[in-house]
Amino acid sequence: MPEYLAPGVFVEEVSFRSKSIEGVSTTTTGFIGPARFGPVLASSDILTSLTEYERAYDAGTQMAFGADGGQSGPNFLWQAVRAFFEEGGRRAYVSRVFRPLEGVYPSDLEASFANAAVAASNPVLYKDGHARATVGADGSDRFRIVARWPGSGGNLRVRFTLRLGPNVLGALPDPDDKTALIPTVANLADGDVVWITSAATLTPAAPVASPPAPREVDELPIYVAKQAIDGGWSFVEGGIRPGSPPQPADPSATLALADFNLDPTPGSGDSIRALSLAIEVLSDDGSRSLGAWGGLSLAPGHKTAGVPDSIFDLFSLDGAASADTPIVLLNDVAGGIVGGGTDLLRALDSLKGIDFSLTPAEWEDARFKDELAALRAKLERGLTGVAYLEGGNDGLLPGRAEYEGRADPTEDYATGLKQLEALEDISIVAAPGSTWAYDSRVDDVNAVTNLLISHAERMRYRIAVLDTPEGMKIAEVRKLRAKLDSKHAALYWPWVTVFDPITRQALNLPPSGFVAGIYARNDTERAVYKAPANEVVRGAIGFETLVSTAQQEVLNPEGINVFRFFEGRGYRLWGARTISSDPEWKYVNVRRYFAYLERSIDKGTQWAVFEPNGEALWANVRATIRDFLVNEWASGALLGDKPEKAFFVRCDRSTMTQNDLDNGRLVCLIGIAPLKPAEFVIFRIGQWTADQKN
Template identity: 55%
Template sequence: MPEYLAPGVFVEETSFRSKSIEGVSTTTTGFIGPTRYGPVELEPELITSVVEFERIHGNRRQLAFTDDVTLHNYTWHAARAFFEEGGKRLYISRAFRRPDDALYTGLDTTIDLGTGTAVSNEYNDGHARALLDASANPKTDTLSLTARFPGSAGNLRVRFSLRVGQNVLSFEDGTPRVGALLARDVVLIRDIQSPISSPVGTGEFYLATWDEDVQDWKFTGGAGSPLFLASLQENAGFEIRVVTVAVTVIPMDDPASAQTWDGLALDPGHTRSGAADSLSARFAYDADEPAKNRDVPIIVSTQNLDDGVEVLGAFLDASLASPIMSPPLDSALEDPDSPESQRSLEVLLKGGSDGMRPTADDYKGQQVPNTTRKTGLFHFEDLEDISIVAAPGSTFGYENGYGANAATIINLLISHAQRMKYRIAVLDSGNGQTLGQVRALRAKIDTSYAALYYPWVKVLDPVTRQPIFLPPSGFVAGIYARNDVNRAVYKAPANEVVNLALGFETNLSKAQQEVLNPEGINAFRYFEGRGNRLWGARTTASDPEWKYVNLRRYFAYLERSIDKGTQWAVFEPNGEQLWANVRRTIEDFMLNEWQQGALLGEKPEKAYFVKCDRSTMSQNDLDNGRLVCLIGVAPLRPAEFVIFRIGQWTGDRK
């Protein structure tokens, strides 16, 4: 309450409106499954297209697991189906199992390359690795390279191109000056006028630092060190050129998507303004901030190389060890007109692996010990906007050796959706299942927080150019999103065309669906003249009150919208004024829902009621700080069975 201590006119703002509730999004989806690349324990990024998916998680090529299992990239296919069917927002949690059959224990942090064991085959975690100079002894005296994330897509070609800039040395009244020179730049100092009688320091590489004691640039590392700028004489033919490196990363299976970072300083301690920075900073890994540089596909460690001159020396040593480098790299650097091919080194990162096929433990995930990072389904617990979850491809092989894992993953999805309250799990049937087998799968499930779909969808594989069968969940999640945008969340997501479908693994008849539908198994069917359609909208609940998918999803929408829109009421004085404000806020929201056609009833009072007064709260509730509001809703159920009764009529009958 404001204080009025001195006489005067006081103008204050006040509000005469009730608080409003804004409907939450119901289309954001989370997929969990193996991919060819990408983070395992970092927080998932929001993806809005297949292009973004491929940038983060690799392309569409098949996954080659080390346990002699090759599978279609079901997560990529699901993301593609999701966006093609109308989805807009997607999160991916990557499930990865180490090739050595060890449980995941913080893969992204085990990349310490400070020892010679960095490239040992005994240390197999799925990362591709390489040394700039494989013959270096000890191994720590050269640069080591590691793919930032595990996966076969981490097998890369990396090209280092050393570049010598323009002369930055000039003279003003006989006093040497340098422009565009920064502390810890590596420079080439040479005498181009009289090389035969050149003084000490000609044609050498130095590290430039500013000496506070003498207030002059000092150059160290080359012959005659230290060399000061003031010692250079005008007309002696000296020039100073800054040496930088450009790094080009070229995926082995997609050379067209190569990326280049130019103008990087060689010294590990160098700091540049703008887009450029040092080689080791741009391609660094920070254990305290692992998301740093997550878009950069490799990690470059300078290991025991302390300054830029030593890093440059590692490049020169690698060129001498290379059987194809001619002339030597240092000679090419001293010639400003040398072609880039003579100033470049290429390294091949090898050993990247897709790991083993993930098991239920990998889908479940964990809290990485001693960190705030998570894996698996734990990722999605921190993302409040997700409304749909699925594990595309996790049921492949349900009837052929993977059934125990697939059944456990289904239970994990259901448990996750129930725990998060405002989500629904889209469940896949197994590939190649018969009606009896999918009914047996369904018989083990009883929840309103999940919906099961059968059979798998036939599409044209853009990788093999052959028809393949894909799990339904990616298509269904996209159809959910399209239905919500084009119609509304209260409309059943069924009788919808499956855009990418060429057909289905099993062509169901009406008689077959009459067996599946009462058990809550949603079918895809082909109709003559109407195409391939999703023809079911039931949950896996035995409770008839929560029989339909749109009911579960609509109540999740209402509950979460009210949850978010009434947070202002917490810690307000718990009395009549607050109760009236809460009632008015929720009634306004429900009235808007009724006007949009979401509720059953020709009048608002028949469609919903909101009670928040002494009849809903006891004195014990008030004493314990509880405000209890009772909301009744008359939702619309889908016209699942449209019945027309027709008979003969004669004109003289009443």
């Protein structure tokens, strides 16, 4: 109660109604499986379209497992996400699994990145699966590009563009001499690499009849801008050399701002132009951009507003600022760093397209009076070079260990199904492609299936959508089903035939991606209490096996949901049973509806924790849950023509003993009459005569 210690008027806010419970989402799906690229140690952000998946992972190219890539097959994860969104799915998470050619992932990722000698027996591939490229010659001007994540999709193209900016040299009136000007600079930061055109640094060469010999990078008028504590500027020639701390190439070759000549005529006089780097990362086929970063400084250790933002900071292995960049840039100099300025330019000069020399045609251009002016004009337009990463691979076909995953709180990462445990809003889990190549790895596939079931049961509010292996006959499917029993899982057969946009041929795909999308569409268009069956499979052009009514009469009682083709009604999902032996949990919609109710009540009654455990709290809890269930009954989710027949809520002395109260327990008993699906619709018809009475 508030304290009132002085006379006055006090206004308080009070509540005269019970708390409300909001229904939770039931359509968010968690997929797990191998992909050609993308994060392994962290799950994706929530995906709302196939385009978002492709931006984070890959665009559906077939995968190749094994050291020789001989075990190739469809990209099942991409196909499942595509089917999910086509069938009506709205939101999904993805946990990518990866099994390297040797060892486990990650063993020591940082050491692996730093070690260039990680090639497998096949020199084209790397054991850890990460593609690599080296830029520059062997020396202080060399650095390495490594794909941040493993996979054949990591054989990226990295486009570097060097460009000179506008002249930042300006002037202010001299306060002591109104006719004089004082040089100043604008839009320049300490550590920026600049190109200086100044009478103090060079004398324009006289025109010659033929192009001169190519200039070395060290001969270019490259400087590093330095700002003193008092705000004064100086410019150090040649950039920075490796060392601790980095040292100027020649401290005596320094220009002060006062050394520059000002000319009021636009385009005349000295100039200071910032030299910046832009990096764009493209997919392995060059068709998609994975990200672009512009205005990057060439100086290691460069900071903006106190935040490191050089290319070796932005594209580092760790750090929040670089977590989403698809590549990592590593200094390849033992005991030092790649220097700024000319060192980095010298490395980039090794790329095709970045050339600090002039062609005869460029030399003959009448606009250019000397070689440096011509090179400066080239840099103003931009010089672009491309580095190609190689050696990335899809590793080995993942198995039980990869799907189960690992979690290391000290390193703040999780893999496999353990990633999905941290995501509360997932209601459906599936592992598309986990049953592929069943005959060669029976035990592994069965273990992954059991892991998926265990995960759904442990997380309580989820259902696992299980795939049968490809090519199974009815007897084999029944044998597989006989080994499973869970009220948190449903089994589907046969595989769905689609038109593959990658190979432009018919392709059989596991059902889980389609089923998860149908679940989501059913919940959105109807409700979670409606059985997700008798729904059109939008992406199907056929099924691996056409199931007859007589065959389904054998499979349906055993909890094997099938896809059927009906003349004039198309391709449909024709089953909604779990694999539970408990008749109370026979139907998928009952299981999912109870998960919806339980999770909604769980989230909507958190306010009750640590409240005084007495009559007032019990009444409030009863009212909160009753209001929620009345709304469910009114929407048609519960059986009964009155709320009293549809549910009951008890929270009083009849549900709690004194021992419960003494131990801080509030026990609420809730009974619900759920709707079961009309699985068998029976019309009894007999003859009737007009003279008979009703």
